Amino acid sequence: MVAGRCHLCGKYELMLFTCKYCGGRFCADHRLPENHHCLGIAEYKQKLRESGTLHENVQNYAGEAVQKSLGSASSWLKFASNNSALALLVIISFVFLLELIPVVSNIVYHALVFYPPLLFDRPWTIVTYMFLHGGFTHLLFNSMFLFFFGPELERRIGTPRFLFIFFASGIVAALGHMLTSSIPIIGASGALYGVLATLTILAPHIRIYVYFIPMPISYALILLVLLNFLMMGSGDAVAHIAHLSGLVVGLAAGYHLKSQHHIG
Numbered sequence: 001m002v003a004g005r006c007h008l009c010g011k012y013e014l015m016l017f018t019c020k021y022c023g024g025r026f027c028a029d030h031r032l033p034e035n036h037h038c039l040g041i042a043e044y045k046q047k048l049r050e051s052g053t054l055h056e057n058v059q060n061y062a063g064e065a066v067q068k069s070l071g072s073a074s075s076w077l078k079f080a081s082n083n084s085a086l087a088l089l090v091i092i093s094f095v096f097l098l099e100l101i102p103v104v105s106n107i108v109y110h111a112l113v114f115y116p117p118l119l120f121d122r123p124w125t126i127v128t129y130m131f132l133h134g135g136f137t138h139l140l141f142n143s144m145f146l147f148f149f150g151p152e153l154e155r156r157i158g159t160p161r162f163l164f165i166f167f168a169s170g171i172v173a174a175l176g177h178m179l180t181s182s183i184p185i186i187g188a189s190g191a192l193y194g195v196l197a198t199l200t201i202l203a204p205h206i207r208i209y210v211y212f213i214p215m216p217i218s219y220a221l222i223l224l225v226l227l228n229f230l231m232m233g234s235g236d237a238v239a240h241i242a243h244l245s246g247l248v249v250g251l252a253a254g255y256h257l258k259s260q261h262h263i264g
Helices: 040-051 053-070 073-082 084-100 102-112 124-129 136-157 159-180 189-202 217-231 240-260
Strands: 209-211 213-216
Touching: 073 217, 084 102, 084 124, 084 136, 084 159, 102 124, 102 189, 124 159, 136 159, 136 189, 159 240, 189 217, 209 217, 213 217, 217 240
Parallel strands: none
Antiparallel strands: 209 213
């Protein structure tokens, strides 16, 4: 690319684009063949037709397009393996849809909810409770949390570490709740507090919006901690101990990763 005037409109630009079909030099607005009525592209296509290359290219492109549009189980698994935060979001949303179906909602809830007195009878629920949510608002806030912070942390530390932190935070959150209450618990909030805490340690410079107010992620984490402490004992049906327990796991994981692997 060189400086000069566009062959079509005469506009002077510091960097002109040279058309590979006709050899003309054009501005950014007229760089594409269809935008400068390229005469060389017709000749180029004619040569391809005569050689049979154009037909082969069209067939290959059509085959690739069909294959991509249809997809495959392996490609979806590959996507999920590198985007587990989004895969978790899909699963959580699917479970919520099941909760909305009258016939199966009670079955899904009782199969997945974590009820502290029955931990040893239903050990799987210490994990599955994270996929249940108590309403659209609960789902919306946790989904936004996971959508914005999950992929960012996963990109920095990799999928295996991200999944470990997510589930370890969620499990410890349930155990922390069990020490102080026998009330059933649902939701991924404890796991997400762990994700947020880890990301805060690794990337404290990130700025986020809390109620439309921009602030460093570290300030947001401190604010959430204070709110959880202030709301303890308020009877607001929120498992604040679970939140703080998951957060402790995230802080520990963040400091460990930063010291051992210099991630940040």
